[in-house]
Amino acid sequence: MASGGNGPDAPAPRKRADARRNEATLLDAAAAAFVESGVNVPVRDIAARAGVGVGTFYRHFPTRADLIVAVYRHQVEACAAAGPVLLADRESPHQALASWIGLFADFLVTKHGLADVLRSDDAAFQTLHAYFIDRLVPVCGQLLEAAVAAGEIRPGQDPYELLRGVGGLCAGADGDPRYNPRRLAGLLVAGLRAEPAQARAAG
Amino acid sequence: MASGGNGPDAPAPRKRADARRNEATLLDAAAAAFVESGVNVPVRDIAARAGVGVGTFYRHFPTRADLIVAVYRHQVEACAAAGPVLLADRESPHQALASWIGLFADFLVTKHGLADVLRSDDAAFQTLHAYFIDRLVPVCGQLLEAAVAAGEIRPGQDPYELLRGVGGLCAGADGDPRYNPRRLAGLLVAGLRAEPAQARAAG
DNA sequence: TTGCTAAACGGAACCATGTTCCGTATCGTC
DNA sequence: GACGATACGGAACATGGTTCCGTTTAGCAA
Structure with missing residues (x-):
C-alpha cells in the first residue's frame, strides 16, 4: 500500500458502458430468478434471462x-x-x-x-x-x-x-x-x- | 392384501446369494464412505469402494x-x-x-x-x-x-x-x-x- | 454333470450443471 | 477511420446422478 499517488478508490478506471449495462441486467435477472427458483437457480438460466452468455456472467460474478x-x-x-x-x-x-x-x-x-x-x-x-x-x-x-x-x-x-x-x-x-x-x-x-x-x- | 395364502412376509422369495453379498458389501462401503466424506459422497465412489458397478448400486438402493x-x-x-x-x-x-x-x-x-x-x-x-x-x-x-x-x-x-x-x-x-x-x-x-x-x- | 432361465451384474452412455477458454465483436480513443 | 484494450458468447470440459442393455452367474432340474 501507499506505493502510488492514487487514493484507494482510484484503481477502478470505470468500466466500459456495455459492461456496466450487462452487470445491471444480470443483477435484475438474478433477482427475478432468485424469487422464482431460489438462489440455486442454474447459472445458464440467469444468463439466458439476461440475454448474455455464461462467460459474461462469470466475468461479472466470479x-x-x-x-x-x-x-x-x-x-x-x-x-x-x-x-x-x-x-x-x-x-x-x-x-x-x-x-x-x-x-x-x-x-x-x-x-x-x-x-x-x-x-x-x-x-x-x-x-x-x-x-x-x-x-x-x-x-x-x-x-x-x-x-x-x-x-x-x-x-x-x-x-x-x-x-x-x-x-x-x-x-x-x-x-x-x-x-x-x-x-x-x-x-x-x-x-x-x-x-x-x-x-x-x-x- | 389377503388375496393369497402367503403371509404378509412371504412375498420376498429370498434373493440370490451374490445379491445378498453385494448388498452387505455396499452397506459396509457406504458406511465407511459416509464417515470419510459425508452422506453426499458420490455414488460412483461407494460402488468403486465396494467393487461393484453403479448399476448394482442402484438396483439395491434406488x-x-x-x-x-x-x-x-x-x-x-x-x-x-x-x-x-x-x-x-x-x-x-x-x-x-x-x-x-x-x-x-x-x-x-x-x-x-x-x-x-x-x-x-x-x-x-x-x-x-x-x-x-x-x-x-x-x-x-x-x-x-x-x-x-x-x-x-x-x-x-x-x-x-x-x-x-x-x-x-x-x-x-x-x-x-x-x-x-x-x-x-x-x-x-x-x-x-x-x-x-x-x-x-x-x- | 450339464443345460437352462431368471436374476443380477457392470459400466458405457446420457443428462444436468458448474466452470474455463479463446476466437470474435465492440467500445473508447487517437 | 484505425487500433488496442475490454468485453462478449458459447463451445468445450469436468463432475456427478441416473438409465439401459448386453453379458455373466446362481440356482435348479434333468
Whole structure:
C-alpha cells in the first residue's frame, strides 16, 4: 500500500458502458430468478434471462457468492441498520433482540435457499459468509450485550453462534405449514433468558 | 392384501446369494464412505469402494434415501428407544426431553451432512423424511406431553417442528469451533419452559 | 454333470450443471 | 477511420446422478 499517488478508490478506471449495462441486467435477472427458483437457480438460466452468455456472467460474478451479495446487499444493510433503532425504540434490550432476530429470520425465510447456502462450507461461499458476518455479527453482539447489561439474559452467548443457529432454523423452511422457523428462533432467544432459579434445580 | 395364502412376509422369495453379498458389501462401503466424506459422497465412489458397478448400486438402493436409511437404521432405532428409558430414569420429564434432544443432536452432528439432507425438500429424500418422522416424532411427542403434564413447559409445541428445528441447528456444523449445535438445541428446549411470570412483563 | 432361465451384474452412455477458454465483436480513443 | 484494450458468447470440459442393455452367474432340474 501507499506505493502510488492514487487514493484507494482510484484503481477502478470505470468500466466500459456495455459492461456496466450487462452487470445491471444480470443483477435484475438474478433477482427475478432468485424469487422464482431460489438462489440455486442454474447459472445458464440467469444468463439466458439476461440475454448474455455464461462467460459474461462469470466475468461479472466470479462466484455465486458475489452475485448473492450483490443482489441482497441493500436488504442486509437495512437489517444491520435496524439493530440500533430497535434497541432505542423497544422497551427492553431483550425485546429489541427478539424483534431483530425475527427480522433476520424473516429475511432468510423469504429468500428461498439463502439460509442453506449461508451454511454451506463450500469455499465458493466464503465471500458470502464473510459479508454476513461482518455486517450482522457486530449488531447482534451489541443487542446481546445490552440485554446482558440489563440483566435479562445470561452472559457468554457468542453472537456468531446465535446467528448461525437462526440461519440453520430458517434453512429449507419453504412451504411447510407445520414448520415455523421464526417461532423457533423466538424460542432460542427465550432460552437465553437469565435462569429464574427454578430451572437449575437438578443441574 | 389377503388375496393369497402367503403371509404378509412371504412375498420376498429370498434373493440370490451374490445379491445378498453385494448388498452387505455396499452397506459396509457406504458406511465407511459416509464417515470419510459425508452422506453426499458420490455414488460412483461407494460402488468403486465396494467393487461393484453403479448399476448394482442402484438396483439395491434406488434412491440415496434408501441407502441412508439402511446405514443408520440401527442408530435411529436406538435413539427412538432411548426416549422412554430417559423418561423413566431422569428426575423430571423436562430433563429427559433435554437429554433426548441432546442425543438426537449428537447423532446428527456426527453424521456429516445427514442433517442437511434431512431438510432437503428433494423428492428423492421423501423416504428418509418419512422414516425419521415415523420413528422419532412420536417419541418426542411423548416426552413433550410428559413435560407439559408436569407443568414444566407450555403446551402446544409440535414435536415435528421441534425435531426439524434441531435438525436445522445441526446442519453444516462440521468443524466450526465457534458453533456448538448441541448447546443451541439446549437453548431451544430451555425456551419451551413455562414462563416464570417475570418474562411476560411487557408482552 | 450339464443345460437352462431368471436374476443380477457392470459400466458405457446420457443428462444436468458448474466452470474455463479463446476466437470474435465492440467500445473508447487517437 | 484505425487500433488496442475490454468485453462478449458459447463451445468445450469436468463432475456427478441416473438409465439401459448386453453379458455373466446362481440356482435348479434333468
